[in-house]
Amino acid sequence: MSGKVVKVSGPLVVATGLSDANMSDVVRVGPQRLIGEILTMNGDSASIQVYEETSGLGPGAEVETTGYPMSVELGPGMIEGIYDGIQRPLEKIVEKVGACITRGVEVPALDHEKKWEFTAVVEPGAKVTGGDIIGTVPETPVVLHKVMVPPYLSGTITKIQSGSFTVLEPVATLRKEDGSEVELTMAQKWPVRTGRPYQHKYPPVRPLCSGQRVIDTMFPIAKGGTAAVPGPFGSGKTVVQHQLAKWSDVDIVIYIGCGERGNEMTDVLREFPELKDPRTGESLMKRTVLIANTSDMPVAAREASVYTGITIAEYFRDMGYDVAVIADSTSRWAEALREMSGRLEEMPGEEGYPAYLASRLAQFYERAGSVECIGSDDRRGSLTAVGAVSPPGGDLSEPVSQATMRIVKVFWALDAQLAYKRHFPAINWLNSYSLYLDSLKPWFDENLGKEFMANRAAAMKLLQSEASLNEIVQLVGKDALSPADQLTLEAARMVREDFLQQNAFVDVDGFSSYDRQEKLLSLILNYDALCRAAIAKGAPAAKLFDIPAREKIGRAKSVEVDEYAQAYAAIETEMEQEINAIVDEGGEDQ
Known part of the structure; x- marks a missing residue:
């Protein structure tokens, strides 16, 4: 089915003669076969979002519809890959056309020539349903790729064999209930705007350990949860997201660079292969997929990039893995929505954003969750979504920030003043919050002891008291405070500098386990408690x-x-002796 272009307005193309096409169909436009997607239909006229530069395209150019919605190709070979916003492999494109990407280039998302070692895990005659695992492929040293029956198929396996195959060669034959047979390959396609199905979604009850103390202890996120990282320019959004991608205890990381600077994606590409995963000892890149649609790439493709990333994440979640999606940033994605909405001449909402901005954000974040996967083996998987928000000037009252705050359960508010003081992660402890504390409390109580949540509450109380006392200090000076209030300021400073602040360039401090966090915070609060008792006795x-x-x-x-437990115990013993000595000395003076 083909039509003709009648109007070109930037990335928006209007074409006629497409009466048999459908909404969301992928089309090829013009002699260069530019890839696009149908946004709206009116009779045989279609408005098309073109994901590539449209300069030189004019009325009369041919438009050819593929008949399929925007989809991703799923199968072995995605891990360690870097794709653009519509899942074109950038490394393969460089090999084909060089560093300057030409328009209309067509390269398959998966390598169709490479052979993978497929090991069958079911026998002929086995009854299977959508989502059942029929075989495995060792994709990387740390990721075992599980080949699944597509969600919409079920029946009986009549033929299956282990061996070396490409992703398009049949590895099994399935007889459906109607008697027809289907050949199963290691690759499958899925439309990006449709969430992959699951059996049941559970409330998130396990924390995602990121190794960042201000996150894990103060404002934790659950596996399968949602979080936003808002902050002005230079406040460290990318720093926080890189730390999450590096150290989070998930099996797979999908990092989406959506409209941010290209050098940030370059940092990820250079750092991740060199960094060792603390859990496996292998390179972090061995469990990472990168989606790059940076600020110098077509704006229209930004909108598709987050859907591409989260669909790939859902595929790995269906294998029973814990997956994290890091989107940097949803503000740039919203700007792409605003541009396309304006070109479609839709009624604008607040600040020119489309009226459906909040619902589109909700559609993205609702695909996160801790789920029971489809299939017959009771697999559990989780998908955690973390999105950066870049409000102009750090103004959180703008539409993207407000819509995000209504959706996500964790809000890590970054503070430019903390970043300028070199306090990283620059998460403001007075403006941030986590709504997962109640659901995670049973896990913390069981694994870290009931004192952990009590210590967290005590540390937050100290930080809030410090904020109140600072107003008095600015008026009358620190020396005018009572000894107890001076201790509050000192203890709060220790919580800030000795606990919340971390140095990502020091291996020992860059990642902190939950046990270490619990012991370090307990050490600081014990110092506070001993000093309060000593001051009460006149010290x-x-x-x-x-x-x-x-x-x-x-x-x-x-x-x-490997030494912290003994070292912290020794410090605590020494601290008690020194404080007791001061108390005894004070008694003798009296």
């Missing part, structure tokens, strides 16, 4: 702040990983 606050153990607490986060 001078200045002496308590100058004890040698105080300096050792400040350096505790730099203790080697």
Whole structure:
């Protein structure tokens, strides 16, 4: 089916003669066969979003519809790959046409020539349904790719064999209930705007350990949860997202660079192959897929990039893996929506964004979750979605931030002032929140003890008290405060500098396990409790702040990983002795 272009307006093309086409169909436009997607239909006239530069395209150019919606090709070979926003492999494109990508280039998403070692896990005669695993492929040293029956098929396996195959060669034959037979390959396609099915969605009850103390202890996110990282330019959104991608205890990471600067994707590409996964000892790239649609790439493709990324994530979730989707940033994605909405001459909403902005954001985040996968083996998988928001000037009252806040359960508000003070992660502890604390409390109580949540609450109380006392200090000075209030300021400073602040360039401090976090926070709060008891007995606050153990607490986060438990116990013993000595000395003076 083909039609003709009648109007070109940037990435929006209007064509006629497409009466047999459908909404969301992928089309090829003009002699260069530019890829596009039908946004709206009116009779035989279609408005097409073209994902490539349209300069030189004019009325009369031919439009050919493929008859299929925008889809991704799923199968072995995606891990370690870098794709553009519509799943074209950038490395293969460079091999084919060079560093400057030509328009209309067609390269399959998966390598159709490479052979993979397929190991069958079912026998002929087995009854299978959509989602059942029929074989495995060792895709990387850390990812075992599970080849599944497509969700819409069920029946009996009549033929299956292990061996070396390409992704398009049949590995099994399935007889459907109507008696017809279908050949199954290792590759399958799925439309990006349709969520993959699951049996049941569960409330998230396990935390996602990121190794970042301010996140894991203060504002945790659950596996299968949603989070937003808003902040102005230079506040460290990308730093936080890189840390999450590096250290989160998930099996697969999908990193979507949506409209951000190309050098940030370059950093990921250079760093990840060199970094060792703390869980497996292998390169982090061995469990990562990158979707790159940077600020110098076509704006129209930004809108598709987040759907491409989350569909790939759902595919790995269906294998029973824990997957994290890192989108940087949803503000740039919303700008692409605004541009296309304006060219379609739709009624604008607030600040020119389309009226359906909030519902599109909700459609993206609702695809996260902890689910029971389809199939007959009770697999559980999770998909955690973390999106950066880049409000102009850090103004959180703008539409994208407000719509995101209504949807996500965790809000890590970044603060430019903290970033300028070199306090990273620059997450403001007074403006951030996590709505998963209640659902995660049973896990924390069981695995870290009931003191963990009590210590978290005590640390937050100290930080909030410090904010109130700082207003008084600015008026009358620190020396005018009572010894107890001076201790509050000192303890809060220790929580900020010795616990919340981390150095990503120091291996020991870049990642902190839950057990280490619990012990370090307990050490700081025990110091606060002992000092309060000593002040109540008349000990001078200045002496308590100058004890040698105080300096050792400040350096505790730099203790080697295999020595921290003994080191923290030794510091605590020394601290008690020094504070008791000051109390005894005060009693003798009296």
